[in-house]
Amino acid sequence: MWSLEAIFEMPRGNADKKLSRSAATLRERVLFELAKRDQEDCAATFRAITEAAAVAMNVERVSIWQLGEDQRTIVCKDLYLRSENRHEHGIQLLAEQNPRYFEALLERRVMDVDDVRVDPRTAGFADYFAPFAITAMMDVPIWRGGHLYGVLCHEHTMTPRSWQPDEAGFATNLADIVSVALERSARSAVEHRWDAVLDAMTEGVFLFDAKGDVVQANATARNLVERAGGGERFEERRGLIDYVDVNDRPLSVEQVPLHRALRGETVRGEVYGIAFRSTGARSYYRVTCTPLRSEERITGVVQVFADITEEVHFERLKRESLAVLAHELKTPLAITKGYAQHLASKVSTPEWLSMLQTIGRAADRMDRLVSDLLEVSSVMFGRVVLSREPRDLVAITRALVERTARGTVRHKIELYAPDPAWVMVDPVRIEQAIRRLVDNAVRYSPEGGDIDIAITNTADDVVLSVRDHGIGIPVDRQKHLFEVFARPHGGTPYDTGGLGVGLFLAREIVLRHEGAMWFENAEGRGTSFFVRLPRHDAPRVDGGRSLA
Template sequence: MTWTEGGSDFQVRPEEHPAARILVVDDHAPNLLTLEATLGDLGEVVKAHSGEEALLHLLREDFALILLDVQMPGLDGFETARLIKERERSRFIPIIFLTARSRDASHVFRGYAQGAVDYVLKPFAPEILRSKVSVFVELFLKEEQLKRQESLLRRREREALERESAYRYRLLGDAMPLCVFAASPDGRLRYGNRAWTELSGLPAEAVEDLWRSEVVHAEDQASVHAAWCHSVSTGQPFEVQFRLLRQSDLAYRWHLGRAVPERNERGRISGWIITATDIDDQKRAEEELARASAAKDAFLAAASHELRTPLAAAKMQVQLAKRKFGDELTDGPRRAFEGLDRQVDRMTKLVSDLLDVSRLLTGRLSLEVEEFDLVPLLRTSCERLQALSADHRLRLEAPARLPMRGDPGRIEQVVTNLVSNAIRYSPHGGPVELRVWAEEGQVALRVRDHGIGIPSEKLALIFERFGQAHGARYGGLGLGLTISQGIIEQHGGRIWAESRGVEGEGSTFHVRLPVQSMLS
């Protein structure tokens, strides 16, 4: 069949009809030969010697008509017809019964009840049989012709829709400010949009070997081509950064390439849509920011290191003055010395935190791992911290012993940071509860206060450098939790916080540490 195009109409001409298959079923071979000789020019005659053999043919092929002998051993014609009509694929195939019995009413009614469309008595007149069969063959061929016409029409409509979709894709792609490419299912690029032609100075179709062309920076070609081949072979999305040459000034600019597969109704990849977004300005800004951050970190590390010496000297001078003039000092100078001593300690703590953060960032925060009992360490820490605030009651719930392996000095630093925060963010006093226990090969520590709490949207912020849930009004640089997280993670553990941000309910910090440190 062919299409005649040139307008909205089309014409289908039969060029070569497929032969209609006719299934003849009879247990007598001479009868089958007679039927084949009589009907051979009307279609392909397929012979079956029994009902069982006829059913096997129907499993493999479709037929225009079935001529079925009524009286056969095994499955007779009526039972065979019943089974044929029960199967969805064959239920609408016309059946003509062949019988040598008289045309009594009960016999005829039973045949029609099983789905027969006609009866032919043996011996039959060849012209009458050919006439009956030719009607059903012609109907079958017409139906097949209609099916082919419908299929061709659907295909033409689908092709028209695909052409329209492709045209719309190109219009949409040309309207976008970023480079857009289309690729075939096997990954061959077909064309690029207007942004691509303006960038490269090349035609829209000059993209087939883009990834290995001089338009892509020589240092990026291998990696981007390998990433593209991997995406095409696996069907996974493509995302990679690379540099493209801008023809207007011969400068390479960074682009972010992304690609997703298009899939048809069967879920198979029918093509790819690729985009390349210019991120050169963003990339340069990120690099500049990274350099500035590195310079800032270097300055903080250097400044912190340089501040330790004068702070140590100031601390020593205050201690010497207190020892030398202690008995002679009046209340005013004594309070001044004590205040100076506290401020030097505070400055020393801030400098120490800055140094620890610098070591964390550079991977130089070292641990001195040993076996120790955590319970005495917690008791000593609580006694020391309790002396700093009479308004807060520190409560420790712990077993008699809890041996573990780790850096006791760093673990004490974490405990000090958590308890100090609990005190700082409970300005009206109240209890601070510590509980420690062993659980499934881990040490579990919980520090709970009843202060102002942490807003839920700030819970993720508090472990970042200089992150503070309530700003600077409660003091500190926002480094203690960052350092604590780094120490815990270096021990192979984790730390997190829980709070509803409701004043009076406070916050709860959880720490999990392996009993045997990962560094052991």
């Protein structure tokens, strides 16, 4: 057996002797060596194929040609001249020189020509053949992606040659190797482009295997590994970093995003902190993890990290400032309201009494705004504590409706709830959430009208809806409706003031009860808000009888 290098370095006379003794063995070896070669470098593979083919086929010239997109030209990508042991490229042949050759080429079959001077398919290229004493030729089609790429051309010189079937089969195998090289080169080029794209990203991108070990990482991700002091292997990583949530509470191993993804869960845009044990530093990232599956088996995970440390610190600063501001305003507001009430009880002049009452109402309004700020601060810092108990949502809502109805004469508020609806809730908090929805319905139905509240039981949930027939929500502001300080009617004739925290707080309360909130809207015709809460069994009284 001989390697490609040995064949290439073999003097022509020795190669001919070897070939005559064992042509089939030599060709098998050539195919084996070429097949196991790294084929990502297409130009180097072309050179290796043309050199090996020249020796194994015992011809002077072997070349690879690419067919033009218009199918009217072929361009030489590599030509090996065996006697001179050198390569050329760039020769171009035109269909107008030899239309019969291009017609035969497009038939996409092996073109074996024993005498190029008389064969009608090649006679038109006499000016090309004559200077090189080319007498016989065999062209084999090369395919790429199901389309004809070009030909692998073998050119025999000096004397005519009768091509044998085994030679055509060998040449076809070589053309297949050219096809594989083209595919791998194209795939490698795409991979290199994607690597460049990934390395240009500010987000870190990891590819983990099924064991949680790093398989691939972009530049940002590699910097993260370097910052941690290593951690490409799962077990190593456990001793280098700790995960915390956005409020700096430690996570268990089962809560870590990668572990959740390895169990089949998709993690989308969740915020976590990473504490680096080597330095004590802590950074915060928005993390997305997607499991990779083969049939039913998880084979790996793609994880994307976006560094949002500055954003988290800024948000914390805003929350802390908000909390401090709200607390600092409470005392002067209480003093203002107290003195206004005291003075109102002392004066008898209607003008002074009116002004003091106005001060009192303004202080009440400011107090409500400050209370909302404190509530937002509690939610943002995770300080909301729920005291849950089984309660009938219908009873809670009915009491709320009765109080609200007494405060408006332009609206008719109806409750549709034929059956009790038991839920496990904090009654004060859930009443606050529903009240904010009903208040919104009243506020944004300035012409009055019906407000319909319905409560229904499903197999697993209780669903409450609040529907008004008011102005609706502008389409361009619906996306941010549940965000803190969102004011969908701000700057419009329907702006009623406020901080824009009501829907944010209502939704947060519902979410903390493992529920959900959403809305349906028809701008100009009203809005429906929906709350879904997990259904709970009705409590039982003495004797085992259900309250329901």
